[in-house]
Amino acid sequence: MATKIENWREKELSIEEVFDKYKEIPKIVILKTDVHRRGYILSEKAQKLFNEGDYQSQADTIFGKKEGENKIPIGLIFRDGTSLVGGYLTNYGIRDPYVIDEIDGKFYLTDNGKVYEEVDFWREPDFYRKKTSKGTPMGEVVNVRPQRLNVAISRVCHFWDKPGEGCKYCNVGINGIDSVKHGIPDLFDYDEVAEAVAEAVKQKGRFAMIMVTTGSILTGEHIFDDEVDEIIKAFEKLKPIFKTHDLKVQLIASAYDKEQLKRLKEATGIIGYTSDIEVLNKDLFNWICPGKAAHVGYDEWKKRIFDAVEIFGEGNVNSGIVGGVELAQPNGFKTEEEALEKYLAEAEDFAKHGVPIAYIVWGVCGIFHNQVVPSLDYYVALAKGLNEINDKYNLKSYFDDYRRCGNHPNTDIGRIYW
Amino acid sequence: MSVTLTQEVIDVINSKDTAKVLATIDKDGRVNVAFKGSLHYEDGLLVVNELLETSQTNKNLTYSLWFDKEVAAVFHGPGAAEYQIKGIPRKVLIEGPIYEKAYIAAQERNSDNDLAGVWYIEPTEFRNLTLPVRIAEQKEKYPIIGHLDKDVNPEYYK
Numbered sequence: 001m002a003t004k005i006e007n008w009r010e011k012e013l014s015i016e017e018v019f020d021k022y023k024e025i026p027k028i029v030i031l032k033t034d035v036h037r038r039g040y041i042l043s044e045k046a047q048k049l050f051n052e053g054d055y056q057s058q059a060d061t062i063f064g065k066k067e068g069e070n071k072i073p074i075g076l077i078f079r080d081g082t083s084l085v086g087g088y089l090t091n092y093g094i095r096d097p098y099v100i101d102e103i104d105g106k107f108y109l110t111d112n113g114k115v116y117e118e119v120d121f122w123r124e125p126d127f128y129r130k131k132t133s134k135g136t137p138m139g140e141v142v143n144v145r146p147q148r149l150n151v152a153i154s155r156v157c158h159f160w161d162k163p164g165e166g167c168k169y170c171n172v173g174i175n176g177i178d179s180v181k182h183g184i185p186d187l188f189d190y191d192e193v194a195e196a197v198a199e200a201v202k203q204k205g206r207f208a209m210i211m212v213t214t215g216s217i218l219t220g221e222h223i224f225d226d227e228v229d230e231i232i233k234a235f236e237k238l239k240p241i242f243k244t245h246d247l248k249v250q251l252i253a254s255a256y257d258k259e260q261l262k263r264l265k266e267a268t269g270i271i272g273y274t275s276d277i278e279v280l281n282k283d284l285f286n287w288i289c290p291g292k293a294a295h296v297g298y299d300e301w302k303k304r305i306f307d308a309v310e311i312f313g314e315g316n317v318n319s320g321i322v323g324g325v326e327l328a329q330p331n332g333f334k335t336e337e338e339a340l341e342k343y344l345a346e347a348e349d350f351a352k353h354g355v356p357i358a359y360i361v362w363g364v365c366g367i368f369h370n371q372v373v374p375s376l377d378y379y380v381a382l383a384k385g386l387n388e389i390n391d392k393y394n395l396k397s398y399f400d401d402y403r404r405c406g407n408h409p410n411t412d413i414g415r416i417y418w
Numbered sequence: 419m420s421v422t423l424t425q426e427v428i429d430v431i432n433s434k435d436t437a438k439v440l441a442t443i444d445k446d447g448r449v450n451v452a453f454k455g456s457l458h459y460e461d462g463l464l465v466v467n468e469l470l471e472t473s474q475t476n477k478n479l480t481y482s483l484w485f486d487k488e489v490a491a492v493f494h495g496p497g498a499a500e501y502q503i504k505g506i507p508r509k510v511l512i513e514g515p516i517y518e519k520a521y522i523a524a525q526e527r528n529s530d531n532d533l534a535g536v537w538y539i540e541p542t543e544f545r546n547l548t549l550p551v552r553i554a555e556q557k558e559k560y561p562i563i564g565h566l567d568k569d570v571n572p573e574y575y576k
């Protein structure tokens with residue numbers, strides 16, 4: 001049960017006031033950020049139109065949908081090409097969600113009766129309902145965003161193996177452990193993944209990047225050695241699909257040491273590498289990401305990301321944070337002003353080492369399911385501040401932009417600065 | 419502001435023999451001009467297929483869409499016809515059936531081509547820049563402008 005903020009509209013700046021305060025930030029990006037922060041629901045009319053369309057919906061409803069059951073959207077796209085990843089019912093119950101309504105056969109984002117923007121939902125790609133040679137629907141093996149294929153290596157993040165070590169805002173551990181309990185294997189079947197990818201990229205113009213990610217695998221002679229091995233194994237199946245050694249791939253994974261990074265780059269041809277620091281403050285990192293802190297540590301995680309720039313090149317490495325968790329209580333910053341100041345200072349240290357920070361809007365779940373997400377004012381200030389830092393250090397990360405990812409308000413803005 | 423174009427103008431804009439140029443500005447107000455052969459008119463909007471993600475035009479169109487700033491296109495037809503249309507980018511398709519069709523067409527022209535987006539620009543102003551038309555307009559509106567030697571009476575000098 002979420003913690004409702006009573007009379008929240010009276011306690012924080014309205015979106016119109018935020019538009020006015022940040023005139024240099026595009027309204028669409030501010031709106032997207034707010035929709036992510038507050039979530040959205042569909043009006044009855046919009047739900048009907050959505051049910052009838054060829055839109056992508058949450059996998060469990062695509063493949064197991066009963067007659068008359070509503071489909072659940074998984075993402076939005078705005079008229080400037082900006083995506084909203086998820087958002088449906090995100091942070092539901094803390095504040096009031098936006099309502100997507102149907103007007104003249106189109107979808108519009110509305111709030112309190114005011115119409116904001118026309119939006120559209122993500123479309124299902126051609127390969128999605130095809131089956132692998134083992135009979136699995138390909139959409140269960142590889143999922144997608146408007147221009148990106150998402151490939152996963154491991155369903156389980158082993159930071160959750162020891163109780164209390166999973167990141168507190170994350171539900172990957174709970175879901176992963178749950179699916180393994182239900183007999184679903186820990187690792188994906190790379191033959192099936194390769195079949196799905198090979199089928200997906202036949203659709204011309206549909207995909208610009210493959211994002212490969214994995215739950216952390218801590219074993220091996222050095223921590224993460226086995227994780228790197230698994231990724232390389234998956235690429236043995238994926239690489240023959242393409243004619244180039246270097247692949248338009250972003251890997252989002254653990255923070256590897258230099259030897260692991262070199263081995264990975266050489267064997268896979270991955271162009272972009274992301275390792276998420278998640279929390280830009282050592283003390284809070286120790287509290288919020290206890291597994292990462294215990295097994296690697298904040299300073300070492302950071303150093304490894306900096307080292308990756310040497311191996312992958314500037315512009316091909318970045319780090320993600322879950323924007324807003326720094327205000328989680330009881331240990332988080334007590335004011336948004338303090339959080340912003342400390343966060344931007346730390347982000348600048350990353351930028352000095354060639355690493356831009358990309359933030360996502362925090363959707364409360366996991367151990368932090370009772371927390372509340374900060375104000376829109378805070379999120380826009382964070383996006384603005386991070387973009388200014390990236391601009392100051394001339395950092396571009398096209399591999400994590402509005403098209404190839406779509407989940408970071410600050411890189412959404414970055415597209416006219418790069 | 420809605421702009422109505424005659425069929426004659428639309429035919430020039432949509433002709434493949436027309437030279438088409440798009441001028442845009444960046445966030446600091448600096449101008450960028452580029453030939454855009456794909457510019458055409460469709461259902462009341464100018465449409466342009468921008469091939470390069472990193473082009474200045476692509477960034478500037480985004481900037482104009484975000485902040486309601488005008489861009490300007492000029493068209494020089496095979497004859498003397500020359501038209502200018504100003505407008506505001508309202509939408510870009512970066513995926514979906516229309517985008518994919520334009521992507522395939524771009525690749526058919528050159529297999530190295532990619533496609534950043536299909537941009538839709540809402541016209542805000544039309545001007546006929548065809549030289550004889552502009553000369554006549556200027557004579558009518560500003561009769562004092564122009565050089566005297568063109569106005570002399572040849573009879574006087576006989």
Ligand code: SF4
Binds near residue numbers: 289
């Ligand atoms: S590293 Fe942390 S955030 Fe990432 S999957 Fe594991 S527990 Fe979740």
